[in-house]
Amino acid sequence: MANPATNIDNGLKSSDASRPREPIASPYMPKYPDPMSNISNFKIIESTLREGEQFANAFFDTEKKVEIAKALDAIGVDYLELTSPAASEQSLNDCRVISNLGLKAKILTHTRCHMDDAKLAIDTGVDGLDVVIGTSSYLREFSHGKDMDYITQKAIEVITYIKSKGLEVRFSTEDSFRSDLVDLLSIYKAVDKIGVTRVGIADTVGCANPRQVYELVRTLRSVVSCDIECHFHNDTGCAIANAYAALEAGATHIDTSVLGIGERNGITPLGGLLARMYTADKDYVMNKYDLTQIRDVENIVAESVEVTVPFNNYITGYCAFTHKAGIHAKAILNNPSTYEILNPTDFGMNRYVSIGHRLTGWNAVKNRVEQLNLGLTDDDAKHVTQKIKELADVRPLSLDDVDTLLRTYHQAKDQGLHASILDKIETPDMIAAMNSTPSN
Amino acid sequence: MANPATNIDNGLKSSDASRPREPIASPYMPKYPDPMSNISNFKIIESTLREGEQFANAFFDTEKKVEIAKALDAIGVDYLELTSPAASEQSLNDCRVISNLGLKAKILTHTRCHMDDAKLAIDTGVDGLDVVIGTSSYLREFSHGKDMDYITQKAIEVITYIKSKGLEVRFSTEDSFRSDLVDLLSIYKAVDKIGVTRVGIADTVGCANPRQVYELVRTLRSVVSCDIECHFHNDTGCAIANAYAALEAGATHIDTSVLGIGERNGITPLGGLLARMYTADKDYVMNKYDLTQIRDVENIVAESVEVTVPFNNYITGYCAFTHKAGIHAKAILNNPSTYEILNPTDFGMNRYVSIGHRLTGWNAVKNRVEQLNLGLTDDDAKHVTQKIKELADVRPLSLDDVDTLLRTYHQAKDQGLHASILDKIETPDMIAAMNSTPSN
Numbered sequence: 077m078a079n080p081a082t083n084i085d086n087g088l089k090s091s092d093a094s095r096p097r098e099p100i101a102s103p104y105m106p107k108y109p110d111p112m113s114n115i116s117n118f119k120i121i122e123s124t125l126r127e128g129e130q131f132a133n134a135f136f137d138t139e140k141k142v143e144i145a146k147a148l149d150a151i152g153v154d155y156l157e158l159t160s161p162a163a164s165e166q167s168l169n170d171c172r173v174i175s176n177l178g179l180k181a182k183i184l185t186h187t188r189c190h191m192d193d194a195k196l197a198i199d200t201g202v203d204g205l206d207v208v209i210g211t212s213s214y215l216r217e218f219s220h221g222k223d224m225d226y227i228t229q230k231a232i233e234v235i236t237y238i239k240s241k242g243l244e245v246r247f248s249t250e251d252s253f254r255s256d257l258v259d260l261l262s263i264y265k266a267v268d269k270i271g272v273t274r275v276g277i278a279d280t281v282g283c284a285n286p287r288q289v290y291e292l293v294r295t296l297r298s299v300v301s302c303d304i305e306c307h308f309h310n311d312t313g314c315a316i317a318n319a320y321a322a323l324e325a326g327a328t329h330i331d332t333s334v335l336g337i338g339e340r341n342g343i344t345p346l347g348g349l350l351a352r353m354y355t356a357d358k359d360y361v362m363n364k365y366d367l368t369q370i371r372d373v374e375n376i377v378a379e380s381v382e383v384t385v386p387f388n389n390y391i392t393g394y395c396a397f398t399h400k401a402g403i404h405a406k407a408i409l410n411n412p413s414t415y416e417i418l419n420p421t422d423f424g425m426n427r428y429v430s431i432g433h434r435l436t437g438w439n440a441v442k443n444r445v446e447q448l449n450l451g452l453t454d455d456d457a458k459h460v461t462q463k464i465k466e467l468a469d470v471r472p473l474s475l476d477d478v479d480t481l482l483r484t485y486h487q488a489k490d491q492g493l494h495a496s497i498l499d500k501i502e503t504p505d506m507i508a509a510m511n512s513t514p515s516n
Numbered sequence: 517m518a519n520p521a522t523n524i525d526n527g528l529k530s531s532d533a534s535r536p537r538e539p540i541a542s543p544y545m546p547k548y549p550d551p552m553s554n555i556s557n558f559k560i561i562e563s564t565l566r567e568g569e570q571f572a573n574a575f576f577d578t579e580k581k582v583e584i585a586k587a588l589d590a591i592g593v594d595y596l597e598l599t600s601p602a603a604s605e606q607s608l609n610d611c612r613v614i615s616n617l618g619l620k621a622k623i624l625t626h627t628r629c630h631m632d633d634a635k636l637a638i639d640t641g642v643d644g645l646d647v648v649i650g651t652s653s654y655l656r657e658f659s660h661g662k663d664m665d666y667i668t669q670k671a672i673e674v675i676t677y678i679k680s681k682g683l684e685v686r687f688s689t690e691d692s693f694r695s696d697l698v699d700l701l702s703i704y705k706a707v708d709k710i711g712v713t714r715v716g717i718a719d720t721v722g723c724a725n726p727r728q729v730y731e732l733v734r735t736l737r738s739v740v741s742c743d744i745e746c747h748f749h750n751d752t753g754c755a756i757a758n759a760y761a762a763l764e765a766g767a768t769h770i771d772t773s774v775l776g777i778g779e780r781n782g783i784t785p786l787g788g789l790l791a792r793m794y795t796a797d798k799d800y801v802m803n804k805y806d807l808t809q810i811r812d813v814e815n816i817v818a819e820s821v822e823v824t825v826p827f828n829n830y831i832t833g834y835c836a837f838t839h840k841a842g843i844h845a846k847a848i849l850n851n852p853s854t855y856e857i858l859n860p861t862d863f864g865m866n867r868y869v870s871i872g873h874r875l876t877g878w879n880a881v882k883n884r885v886e887q888l889n890l891g892l893t894d895d896d897a898k899h900v901t902q903k904i905k906e907l908a909d910v911r912p913l914s915l916d917d918v919d920t921l922l923r924t925y926h927q928a929k930d931q932g933l934h935a936s937i938l939d940k941i942e943t944p945d946m947i948a949a950m951n952s953t954p955s956n
Contacts, residue, residue, distance in 0.1 A: 132835040132870055133827075135912045164874040166909040283795055283857045286726035286757050287764065311858060312795050313788040313830055317726050317757030324727060339855070341828040341836045348753040355723055355752050386826030387573075388781040390753055395572040396781045415779070417723045418751060430572055434604040469606035472575045 112297060112326040116357040119154040120365075121206075121305060122346060124333040124377060125174070126157040126186045131337035133381040140380050141170050142177065144334070147373040149179040152365045153346070157206060157331070160187040161196045168200065175201035184244070189234050204244025204273065206305075207234055224259055228266050235272050246305055248276025253284040253292065261299050268300035274329060275300055279318065282311030282340070286321035293325035305329035308344050310336060315344040316352050334377040335385065347374060348390035355417050367391075368424030391423045400430045401437075432473030434465050444478060450486045456494070460485050463498045470504050477507045484510065552737060552766040556797040559594040560805075561646075561745060562786060564773040564817060565614070566597040566626045571777035573821040580820050581610050582617065584774070587813040589619040592805045593786070597646060597771070600627040601636045611640035624684070629674050644684025644713065646745075647674055664699055668706050675712050686745055688716025693724040693732065701739050708740035714769060715740055719758065722751025722780070726761035733765035745769035748784050750776055755784040756792050774817040775825065787814060788830035795857050807831075808864030831863045840870045841877075872913030874905050884918060890926045896934070900925050903938045910944050917947045924950065 109116075125141055128134055136144065145156055156179070161168035175183045182203040187193035189207045197205050209227060231247055238245040247267045249255060264275045277292065289306070296304060306322040306329070308315040319330045336345030347370045354361045361367070371392045378385050387393055397420040412419070412427065420427045431440045441464065442457040452460075460481055467473060473481075481501070488497035501507060549556075565581055568574055576584065585596055596619070601608035615623045622643040627633035629647045637645050649667060671687055678685040687707045689695060704715045717733065729746070736744060746762040746769070748755040759770045776785030787810045794801045801807070811832045818825050827833055837860040852859070852867065860867045871880045878894070878901040885892045892900075900921055907913060913921075921941070928937035941947060 130841045130875060132838040132840060132868075135873070159875070164905045164909050167874065281855055281857045285760055285792075285796075287730065287761065290727065310828070311830070311836070312792040313756030313785075314760070314792070316753030320725055320754070321727065336828055339840060340838060341830065341833050345753075352725075352752040352754070356725075383827040384824055386828065387823040388750070388776055388826065390751070390781065393781050396751070398572040398780060400572060400779060401570045415721055417721045428572075433575070434607065435570060435599065465604045469604050 110324065112294065112324070114323045114326060114328055115320070115353065116360050118323050118327075118353070119329045120346070120349070121155040121157050121184065121329050121331045122148050122153040122181070122333070123157040123186075123307075123331050123343070124148065124337065124346075125170075126159050127307075127331065127338035127343055128333040128377070128381075129159050130339045131333075131342065131381060133383060134337060136380060138166065138170055138173055141174060144373065144376060144380075145174050145177060145179060145181075147369065147376055148334070148346075149177075149181045150366060151346075151369045151373065153181055153332075155182045155184050155204075155329075157184045157186055158202070160185055160193060161200055162187060162193045168196065171197065171200035171202055175203075182244070184246075189231055189247070191234055191237065194234050194238055198238065198241050198243060202243070204246070205238050206246045206248065206276065207231075207238070208248045208250060208276070208278075224262065228263055231263065231267055232270055235267055235270060239271060244273040246274040246276050247272050248278055248305070248307070250278055251280040252277045253279050253288065254281070257292075257295075261296065264296060264300050268302050272302055274303040274305045276305040276307060277322070277327075278307040279309055280307075282309030282315070284308065284318055285312075285314055286317045289318045290321040290325045293322045293327050297326035303328040305331065307331040309338070309340065310342050310344070311340060315342075316348045319344045319349055320352055320356070334373050335383070335389070337377065337381060337383075345390065346370065347392060351390045351418055354422070358422075362422065367422055371424060391418065391425065396420075397425055397427045398430055399427070400433065401435050432464060432468060432475060432478045434468040434472075436461060436464055436468070441478070441482075445482060448479060448482060450482055452482070452486060452489070456485065456489065459494075459498060463501065467501070467504045467507070473504055473507065477504065480507050480510050550764065552734065552764070554763045554766060554768055555760070555793065556800050558763050558767075558793070559769045560786070560789070561595040561597050561624065561769050561771045562588050562593040562621070562773070563597040563626075563747075563771050563783070564588065564777065564786075565610075566599050567747075567771065567778035567783055568773040568817070568821075569599050570779045571773075571782065571821060573823060574777060576820060578606065578610055578613055581614060584813065584816060584820075585614050585617060585619060585621075587809065587816055588774070588786075589617075589621045590806060591786075591809045591813065593621055593772075595622045595624050595644075595769075597624045597626050598642070600625055600633060601640055602627060602633045608636065608640065611637065611642055615641035615643075622684070624686075629671055629687070631674055631677065634674050634678055638678065638681050638683060642683070644686070645678050646686045646688065646716065647671075647678070648688045648690060648716070648718075664702065668703055671703065671707055672710055675707055675710060679711060684713040686714040686716050687712050688718055688745070688747070690718055691720040692717045693719050693728065694721070697732075697735075701736065704736060704740050708742050712742055714743040714745045716745040716747060717762070717767075718747040719749055720747075722749030722755070724748065724758055725752075725754055726757045729758045730761040730765045733762045733767050737766035743768040745771065747771040749778070749780065750782050750784070751780060755782075756788045759784045759789055760792055760796070774813050775823070775829070777817065777821060777823075785830065786810065787832060791830045791858055794862070798862075802862065807862055811864060831858065831865065836860075837865055837867045838870055839867070840873065841875050872904060872908060872915060872918045874908040874912075876901060876904055876908070881918070881922075884915075885922060888919060888922060890922055892922070892926060892929070896925065896929070899934075899938060903941065907941070907944045907947070913944055913947065917944065920947050920950050 124144055158171050159167045161171045171185050184204045184206050185197045185202045186206045187197050189209055235245050235247055304327040306327045308318040332344050332346040332349050334346050336342035374385055374392055385392060431444060438458045438461040441461045445452045445457055485494055485497060488494040564584055588596060598611050599607045601611045611625050624644045624646050625637045625642045626646045627637050629649050675685050675687055744767040746767045748758040772784050772786040772789050774786050776782035814825055814832055825832060869880060878898045881901045882897040885897055925934055925937060928934040
């Protein structure tokens with residue numbers, strides 16, 4: 077359990093002050109690092125087995141939860157968060173089972189800020205509790221008065237009890253971005269004072285935007301000395317960017333779920349956050365997490381909740397590394413970093429350059445000529461490219477079609493017939509026919 | 517065509533200075549508006565027919581392009597951007613056809629910064645040209661010197677020519693966030709001086725984050741007086757948030773595509789951006805765009821490019837308005853705005869509250885009792901809820917299952933047998949069997 081007192085003096089307020097802050101080498105980052113930023117020193121609280129269970133389609137039996145927990149542990153996430161044992165008999169049992177798996181990840185369960193729930197949770201063997209005030213209406217509707225005092229007393233009672241049992245404890249509000257700021261800071265200050273492990277900020281409705289997040293977290297960072305966890309819903313498309321802004325402002329922990337599954341359209345997705353953080357500090361991310369395992373856990377979860385991995389999913393979506401426009405394809409073939417900030421092989425994926433369409437360019441076609449070892453000139457490649465564009469106005473060509481076109485042209489050139497051979501191919505279907513009846 | 521000179525004096529630099537800047541009433545926004553911000557005054561350049569055509573699966577024939585163009589025009593997007601007529605014969609023809617449809621949206625085509633391309637484009641009848649420097653390597657590799665001068669001269673020649681023909685012209689760089697800042701500002705300043713309609717910033721590789729975007733656009737805003745267009749790729753999940761940050765910093769136009777389709781995993785999605793902006797200024801968005809048409813155009817495009825609308829898509833994903841956790845369901849039934857910042861009916865969608873699972877709560881069940889007009893007490897609802905949780909640990913119950921349970925309990929109560937009836941139902945299958953053989 078992190079001791080919040082250790083961070084008071086150095087002002088860094090990070091959960092791992094031992095990691096030195098060196099100048100950032102990434103070409104995509106500001107030249108000089110911000111001392112408040114934790115983009116090179118963050119932790120992931122993986123909540124597929126809690127927030128993810130609130131996804132419309134999710135129904136995980138114990139066996140499936142164990143499979144998902146092990147797959148997430150293989151990636152190296154720092155924490156797994158489980159549904160409250162107060163939710164149902166099986167939820168209680170699952171907390172026990174997963175706590176006993178001996179995973180590297182610490183196990184948390186997410187409960188209401190009640191003594192009953194806390195006692196039930198502690199007995200399951202989890203490493204910590206993420207407690208939350210059960211409804212946002214308290215903080216929105218009651219400003220400074222008996223109710224705030226009552227909530228604060230209740231929070232202190234529950235937190236003190238959990239700490240007395242030697243467990244981590246996080247205290248969070250719901251809907252923090254629509255709460256009264258003074259109430260919010262007051263209660264966080266009170267729980268920080270009694271040694272809460274983390275405080276949590278939650279954009280429960282998905283309304284927050286990055287500059288707002290940065291300001292709130294930065295303000296909170298100067299009020300509490302404990303760690304700061306953030307939870308962002310994605311209703312308006314900012315869940316990854318908000319997580320990033322929170323880390324820039326000094327947050328230490330980000331909640332994620334596999335494919336982002338959760339209430340409504342979900343929260344910050346694990347894969348998407350890792351793509352974002354890889355861009356910010358590749359070394360930190362690659363040393364800490366096994367990025368090649370993302371696809372496996374996504375497939376397990378997608379199958380279990382009966383969804384298709386979105387075509388445009390970060391990293392694993394089937395077109396994430398497909399390059400099409402002629403100008404992109406040309407540059408990618410020369411130097412992938414021109415149009416690619418994620419190296420597909422770091423994620424166990426492959427790059428694909430598409431060339432059989434009307435937006436193709438002759439450089440990409442020339443590259444294919446070289447791959448096929450056909451020895452055509454630049455002018456040859458330009459002629460064939462013109463033909464591809466013409467045919468692809470009718471329908472896109474497969475790579476097989478392009479190869480057939482190139483081989484046919486090459487063969488004709490050997491026979492001195494290449495000046496006229498392309499004219500004879502008038503439709504994409506004619507190439508397809510040549511594909512199925514190879515001439516040699 | 518916007519006249520950049522009109523905005524020089526008032527410092528607002530917006531494309532529609534006539535719209536007054538009133539205090540922002542939305543509870544999710546800062547109390548006092550930022551005078552640089554265009555979140556209440558932005559325009560959409562819809563690029564499904566250009567960037568979207570660079571999506572791996574995209575192949576739009578003329579008929580499909582016309583269908584998509586009309587559907588986008590029905591939403592009310594400000595501009596449609598088309599593939600360069602220099603790309604292929606059909607691309608040239610499509611520019612002519614769509615320019616002649618008489619749509620409310622202005623028609624743009626996206627070309628290289630070459631005189632040949634510009635001449636070809638102008639003859640098609642488009643309202644404007646979005647010209648782009650063909651490769652980012654110029655701005656990255658050559659700092660201050662002949663090459664910069666050469667590019668600037670070329671840009672001035674092309675822009676002057678397009679303006680002389682009475683068309684809008686935007687000048688954009690590629691990969692702006694990895695370009696040399698001084699070079700970038702120099703060339704934008706030069707083209708602004710000769711009256712370019714808009715300058716464009718492009719995060720071609722998807723590496724930018726919102727605070728970086730805010731800073732660059734804010735800097736640029738003080739260098740040029742023309743409009744500022746932004747284009748964001750989504751490789752690391754910031755395309756919507758970056759668009760929002762750009763508008764906050766004074767950008768005027770955002771590029772989108774339907775479902776975000778484009779190179780790799782695409783760009784800022786039209787639906788997601790509208791969800792984001794609805795949260796920021798509902799009146800502006802609702803008055804200007806027909807949000808109920810988003811689903812139709814998404815279905816047209818998804819079918820055409822042979823993808824499934826992602827389960828977690830903004831607004832139209834099938835779980836975007838589904839509420840599940842007991843505590844959420846209770847609050848939503850009392851007051852939807854507690855957990856919902858997007859009103860589904862504004863988007864032609866419906867809300868769904870899921871109650872047949874182990875995370876359910878008795879308030880949600882009670883609400884169903886009232887919908888069914890069964891007249892059970894709170895204690896009754898709590899008993900049935902306990903039973904639902906127990907059964908749903910085995911498998912989730914359908915709404916039919918829940919209804920059967922409630923009706924059975926209600927009927928037993930009429931007969932004075934409700935104390936024991938729930939004990940007799942031991943498995944979900946027993947309810948399912950009751951479903952198929954109704955007792956009355």
